[in-house]
Amino acid sequence: MMLIPCPFCGPRNEDEFSCWSEAIPRPADPSSLSDAQWVDFVYNHRNPKGPVREQWWHARGCRRWILVERDTRTHDVLSASAAAP
Amino acid sequence: MGVEELPVQRFSFLSLLRNALRYRKGWQRMWRNPEPKRRYDVVIIGGGGHGLGAAYYLAKEHGVRNVAVLERGWLGGGNTARNTMTIRSNYVRPPSVPFHEGSMALYRELSRELNYNLMVGRRGMIAFLQGTAAARTAARMANTMHVYGANYELIDVEEIARRVPAFRPPARPRLPLLGGVCQPDAMMARHDAMAWGFARMADSMGVDIIQNCEVTGIRRDGNRVTGVETGRGRIDAGKVGMAVAGHGSVVAEMAGIRLPIEVQPLQAWVSEPVKPFLDQILVFSGYGCYMMQSDKGELVIGGPTDPYPSYAQRGTFPIVEQVTAAVLEMFPALARMKLLRHWAGVLDIVYDGSPIISRTPLDGFSVDVAGAGGFKTTPMAARMHAWLIANDEPHELIRDFGLDRFERGRLVFEGGVSFNR
Structure with a gap:
């Protein structure tokens, strides 16, 4: 079990959250991308073995979006911050 | 090399009886434990069912016998031993059903073919x-x-x-x-036996199975793969096939490739x-x-x-x-x-829950990714991967399972994959 320090609610059980994808910045001008670049943005992710920054949603809590830094080898939660200031 | 063709000891009722009477001292090791050579025609990364199967079919169906299977730990010690042994073909997309049905047909004959009891049982x-x-x-x-x-x-x-x-x-x-x-027709089978059965037959045809040999890098010359770096030194290879379950992104990253997994x-x-x-x-x-x-x-x-x-x-x-x-x-x-x-x-x-058995942007480097659980597809995926390595182009059965499907928008969506809950 992970205890995720929600910046709005404090430490909460992982079961209250849902994990969405790796936090990848959206391209500034999507229409200028080639098909290959678009596929890289949508599908070809780093999927790292180690620290990763992800978007989590506190679905059964404050319903705010947060950024969680987590280690995929150990389930250690390194940090959590608000997704939008 | 001297010991390329080891005679494989056949298992039968008679051989069991004979060895029982000799206090079971007549059994030989099921595969050798060779030192890696400097160069192979094909190096397969991953000594689970998919990797060992690919080596087996390369040797058996394509006559490619100068092959090494590199395994980080021990044979079948990864996800081959961690699945729950179910073999089924209930899929909904046209490319998926014949692929999985074909895999079930291979499973039904595999014990006989490998002369090794996989304990395949039709359960329903x-x-x-x-x-x-x-x-x-x-x-x-x-x-x-x-x-x-x-x-x-x-x-x-x-x-x-x-x-x-x-x-x-x-x-x-x-x-x-x-x-x-x-x-x-859904079946269960013994997953370890599948890895061992493939390993035993592949070894008898000259495939080197090298355990405790982690791949740490993939060597290239321009846009062509030339070998791998391992914990036991550099190994040159004409072609490299990846069949690692659960570490696809890690190995592909060494080749400078990102996979949609x-x-x-x-x-x-x-x-x-x-x-x-x-x-x-x-x-x-x-x-x-x-x-x-x-x-x-x-x-x-x-x-x-x-x-x-x-x-x-x-x-x-x-x-x-x-x-x-x-x-x-x-x-x-x-x-x-x-x-x-x-x-x-x-x-x-x-991302679509279907396998990727495909060439990659790096010439000579191919990947076999199960896509979801991979036990049920093992013999067919391995056989198709071997075909791909030998012929440099995909068999008709896996034409829809290439990496290019993501760019072309031809995804093969299968259920049981729950992205973005």
Whole structure:
């Protein structure tokens, strides 16, 4: 079990959250991308073995979006911050 | 090289008898433990079922015998030993059904072909249809499968109770039970035996199986793969095939390639052994979990993949709780069973839930990614990967499973993949 320090609610059980994808910045001008670049943005992710920054949603809590830094080898939660200031 | 063609010791009733009378001292090792050579025609990364199978089919069907299989740990010690041994073909997309049906046909003959008992048993699988959406999907899937000659039959609740005497429909189920859908040809097999059987035959044809040999880098010359760096030194290779389950992104990264996969743990657990009471594999589709009884008598119970990426090979507790509640709703009599073991494997889940058996942007480097659970597809995926390596182009059966499908928008969506919950 992970205890995720929600910046709005404090430490909460992982079961209250849902994990969405790796936090990848959206391209500034999507229409200028080639098909290959678009596929890289949508599908070809780093999927790292180690620290990763992800978007989590506190679905059964404050319903705010947060950024969680987590280690995929150990389930250690390194940090959590608000997704939008 | 001197010892290329080892005569393989055949297993038969007579050989068992002869060795029993000689105090079992006549058995030889099932495969050699060679030092890696400087160069191979083909290097396969990953000594699980998919990797060993690819080496076996390369040697057997394409005459490519200067092959090494590099395994980080020991043979079949990764996800080959962590799956729950179910072989089925209930898929809904046109490219998927013949691929999985073909894999089942290979499994039926594999024990004989490898002269090694994989303990393949036809069990039958019943998925409980909990809700109208599930029933509609099942009806559609049954129609698709009938087109390809696979048997998938819709049955009602009374029929489930007749086929599974231990099951009594719950009086007040949390989700409405409308019936079931049965694949009578679904099988179970011993997963370790598959790795060992492939290894033994591949070795006898000259394939070098090298354990404790982790690949740490992939060498290239321009846009052409030239070999691998390993914990036991550099090995040159004409071609390199990747068949690692759960570490696809890590190995592909060494080749400078990103794959459309996300790693997710899948948990399973096993009860104390009891007398046989359940011959079918039961799937509670509404709760995303399943249960069967192994040959040893243990109940094998598993759930959906964990809700976030992880390489940790261990699961998260909410899944255990949720699945156990579902099993007890269907089989309240099991409430006092004790659990013996629990584990998780890590799956390379492809975004559409289908396999990737494909060339890559790096020439000579091919990948075999299961896409979801990979045990059921092992012989066919391995055979197709071998074909791809030998012929440099995909067999007709896997033409839709290439990496290029993402750029072309031709994804092969299969169920059981729950991205973006």
